[in-house]
Amino acid sequence: MSHPFLSDAAVGFLPSPVRDVWELSMQPGMVSLAGGNPDLRLNDLGWMEEAAARAIAERGPEVLQYGAGTGLAGLHEAIVEVMAAEGVHAAPESIQVTAGSQLALDLLTKLLFARGDTVLAEAPTYVGALGVFGGAGVVVEHVGMDDDGLRPDALREQIDRLAALGRRPRALYTVPNFHNPTGISLAAERRPEIVEICRQAGIPIIEDNPYGQLAFGEHRVPSLHSFDPELVIYLGSFSKIMAPGLRVGWASAPAWLRRPLQLASESAVICPSVLSQELARAFVARGGWRETVAGAAAEYGRRAEALQSTLLPLLPAGAALTAPRGGFFSWLTLPEGWSSAGLLDDAVDQRVVFVPGASFYADGSGERQFRLAYSLEAPERLEEGALRLGRALDAYAGT
């Protein structure tokens, strides 16, 4: 949309395709495989009412006041504890609290890129990152993945190809654990290699890890951050393990980035919501959070299994479904020549929705792929959703 009063940049912001499908998923009787929302019924929120009331009663003038630009005192240590639970080690002073990791992405985009600069990202990638990059006029160049995640050979090739055109990417953006939208995790042995390739090419890495705590079973892999904390900017979030409405996330930043990131955050929001930060701090401080998160992750695992086991036998020859071991998503590739956007019409007729794959690419590919989110519906509803999807596949094949 353009208007004489709007800037050139205004046209770069596009509506989120996930939100469009979300509207459909709100229709009565629809099984939604669309939104990547945590199921807050699994997250033990009962204590929060009391914690919020207590925080206001006992420390109202602090938690309802403007707060420190880098985040609430005590929350940095709590975040370090959350990271350590995944084996990621960071110093409290490296942590910048942000209003969701989405804001961290937005701030990093401002700090690392000029309009027309290039970012590398997995093919496909997080739709919200595409939105931020698009809004800032940053060009996304995709790097191929396979079942073990981002391919080091494809990364090398893409960097060389761009170098031949005189273009040096300003960063690699990656979601190494239980990737959104595919559910795939980057194999442990690829991790040092990817950091090394970027180090040699002088390309910082944005490691976006909102799902790493949500492993269905054992998931011990080193973070990219652990191989070079001066090259890798690590993003985490309370959204999937606690509550996204609080809008509390963080960046663990290399020393060279800390001050600019703090100033950019202060300029954008002055400080993140102090009351929300107090609740995030209390979530960690009260103990038991690991068990709560593990319990939720086990339930997400049951949901993934319910969807997979019902859907797999219904797939046409030539289709492929990823088998996630954590997080919220699996990714379906349809046979050659099929269209996921076309299938969505049949799916809506059958009262089930998903997000078509083209939304997750900057280059218009993904036509025969789509994302299935299993995080929000109970296992029986997911089985029903899979059966409906099976009928939609039959209907599509018959037309």
Ligand code: PMP
């Ligand atoms: N990165 C990824 C990969 C995500 O999936 C999401 C949420 N869907 C975010 C970042 C943003 O999360 P937050 O709520 O912390 O802003």
